[in-house]
Amino acid sequence: MTQLLIRKLQHFASLSETEKQVLAGATARTLAFRPGEDLVHEGEEPAECHLVLDGVLCRYKLLGEGKRQIVALLLAGDLCDLCGLMMGRMDHSVGTLSAGTVAVIPRQMLQGMLERHPRIARALWQEMVVDASITREWVANTGRRSAYQRIAHLLCEVGRRLQAVGHASGDAFEWPLTQAEAADAVGLSTVHVNRMLQQLRSEGLIEMQGSAVRILDWPGLERAGEFSADYLFLNAGSRNRTLDRPFHASMP
């Protein structure tokens, strides 16, 4: 259940038994969702914090003339709206792309964890640092890579992240995006996404059947997308890090 989060946070900070229990008990309830729903809207303060258990969501922004930009994908283990609770207002919306479930963590619960469990607070902070790192890579992706590279890069990222949380079967995984949604994620038109996917398939790098993808040639795909997984911090042990001791944080 919340095992996902615990496992993930442990990447950053090894947690005590007590802390693990606190985390495990943090979930008030779970919430099932279908594709096309919105969890929070830009400008609102989220009522609670949502943790993805299953399925895929996205952070997105609506721009002029009906344009949309997806600015992040939220997979199992990701927190949807902690930033909104931190700042009192969401700078973006969160919507669902597939069916799935989220765990709901009441804000008092979160507040309590932050106050009483320094290592949890630290781990949550780091979780958000990784989120920011991914967003920076997206800027580079949309800003300076060709259409072909962008799509390859996106495939690599989703694949590696799903593998990391155990939501892939070997090199195959559910592809959570329609081509229109992929277009909104990498800043291309739907038609062009279609053509780039066809090219990747014809080159034998990937294989798609229905909503399932299989990466046939990981090195080839990573080369095609200039992908290096470093920015995902998937293997960040808690060792050898500078700011690596208990600390506190608070509000007035």
Next chain:
Amino acid sequence: MTQLLIRKLQHFASLSETEKQVLAGATARTLAFRPGEDLVHEGEEPAECHLVLDGVLCRYKLLGEGKRQIVALLLAGDLCDLCGLMMGRMDHSVGTLSAGTVAVIPRQMLQGMLERHPRIARALWQEMVVDASITREWVANTGRRSAYQRIAHLLCEVGRRLQAVGHASGDAFEWPLTQAEAADAVGLSTVHVNRMLQQLRSEGLIEMQGSAVRILDWPGLERAGEFSADYLFLNAGSRNRTLDRPFHASMP
């Protein structure tokens, strides 16, 4: 000196006198820089934490074929490499765009503040949340806006942020970017940046002389760039926020 940081962090959390003194004493020394230097490189762990006092730096990533993408601008009051200290490794490089100075905060000092001053830790966290919010807007900017809009948007952002830290004189401020650098920031070619700037000038929205810009028509420029300052959280008071009480965070 570090007044900049104090003022900024106070946006988020009102600090006690003790905390302000701690912050004021956090700076070990200052470091002057010239354009074209690098503070930290991707992959490294920063030795210390740098706070911009004056001048402009950028976060950037180098991609294949000599391409470069600037993923953030660092202005007075911004922290350059806290994320690197948090994660033990930088996911990007930090370079200077102008001459200026940074304050150097030793990591033990930072560590001590995080351990002993919850509100400072919280404020630093929020500082990074705002950084992430800006990066998301950059994804939207490069992904879904026209060249004309991107340049207008960048001008608005830099102007508003410089105004917020008192580094603008009314509607005029130092423009810290060459056209090649602006191109790397918004994902365009140098030549096209030049043409878009000319267009903005000919439309009477801005005025440039040397490295100084004046915004002649704020509403017009914001309209041109689909700009809304919300994502900058410039006026985020500490009131009415959910996670707004002391908390702690730590490492194993």
Next chain:
DNA sequence: CGAAATTTTGAGTTCACTCAAGGATGGTGG
């Protein structure tokens, strides 16, 4: 003052877009 960097201009090219229509797919209800 001269060298280097930056900005500007022009012309031709290309990558990705738009528009439009035809297939495929999948879910729903009869």
Next chain:
DNA sequence: CCACCATCCTTGAGTGAACTCAAAATTTCG
């Protein structure tokens, strides 16, 4: 179980925004 509808994917042709290359004009700086 099949028919239907909606959504999604695919294809083609023409267009356009932004790119590249190259060179001239300007500014900056030692």
